[in-house]
Amino acid sequence: MDTYLGDDSLEKLRALGDRMEDNNSPFHIAWIPRYVNPPEGIDNSLLDNRNMKNAHFLFTLDYLISKGGNIGLHGYTHQYEEEESIVGSEFWEKYNLSRREQRERVEKAIESAQYLNLPYKFFETPHYRANVRFQQLLEQYFDFVYEPSIALLNNKPAFSPFEGKTMFVPAPLGYVKDDNVGEMIGEIEKLKGEDFFSFYYHPGKEFKYITLESEKDGYPYYRYEEGKGVIAVINKLKSIGAEVVSLDSIKAKALEKEK
Numbered sequence: 001m002d003t004y005l006g007d008d009s010l011e012k013l014r015a016l017g018d019r020m021e022d023n024n025s026p027f028h029i030a031w032i033p034r035y036v037n038p039p040e041g042i043d044n045s046l047l048d049n050r051n052m053k054n055a056h057f058l059f060t061l062d063y064l065i066s067k068g069g070n071i072g073l074h075g076y077t078h079q080y081e082e083e084e085s086i087v088g089s090e091f092w093e094k095y096n097l098s099r100r101e102q103r104e105r106v107e108k109a110i111e112s113a114q115y116l117n118l119p120y121k122f123f124e125t126p127h128y129r130a131n132v133r134f135q136q137l138l139e140q141y142f143d144f145v146y147e148p149s150i151a152l153l154n155n156k157p158a159f160s161p162f163e164g165k166t167m168f169v170p171a172p173l174g175y176v177k178d179d180n181v182g183e184m185i186g187e188i189e190k191l192k193g194e195d196f197f198s199f200y201y202h203p204g205k206e207f208k209y210i211t212l213e214s215e216k217d218g219y220p221y222y223r224y225e226e227g228k229g230v231i232a233v234i235n236k237l238k239s240i241g242a243e244v245v246s247l248d249s250i251k252a253k254a255l256e257k258e259k
Contacts, residue, residue: 020068030073072124089129147170
């Protein structure tokens with residue numbers, strides 16, 4: 001949990017937001033409202049635990065929004081029973097959650113965002129472990145679900161085949177494994193003929209490219225290594241003519257095509 005709650009980590013997250021804005025690259029943040037680690041006795045709900053660490057985290061989310069970030073709900077706890085958040089899942093079919101239990105978790109995630117005045121844009125199921133029935137439930141709450149539609153089985157943004165309002169947005173490039181951005185850049189080369197290149201990236205991977213320093217008077221600043229990490233991937237996308245856009249832009253273009 002401290003990966004994203006430490007002062008240095010949060011400052012580096014804000015530096016990443018600066019760099020994304022400098023690159024004119026809107027981005028999306030998959031946020032887990034409640035971190036739970038039962039074996040360690042940790043339950044950190046931002047609604048219940050009002051402390052400086054959580055306040056600093058919320059300030060950083062607000063800062064990232066100001067830099068072009070769009071907040072999404074990545075489950076409620078991203079875990080089930082004795083699992084640790086982030087490592088575990090939440091809505092996996094094998095857990096046999098009832099419809100009521102699924103709905104309660106989704107609504108608690110929404111309640112957290114609304115209480116904290118965080119303008120959530122989408123939902124993303126932890127590890128994409130959802131079934132069609134759960135995705136249909138999500139359509140009752142969200143205009144965007146950032147994962148492939150199981151009913152459509154495609155790798156491009158598309159409106160739900162059921163009620164037609166919710167847009168499902170997949171990430172066909174997957175995620176950067178370990179620190180190997182070169183592998184993803186290679187995948188971009190293979191997909192040159194495609195017109196959608198969404199991917200996801202754990203921001204902690206970027207921290208080693210950011211060095212926090214201070215002036216003689218103590219004023220803080222940072223140094224950011226050029227052309228590394230997520231910026232290298234974005235530069236590659238732009239080099240082949242891809243445009244980095246927000247979910248709203250994707251939806252607007254899809255609606256325009258339908259006219």
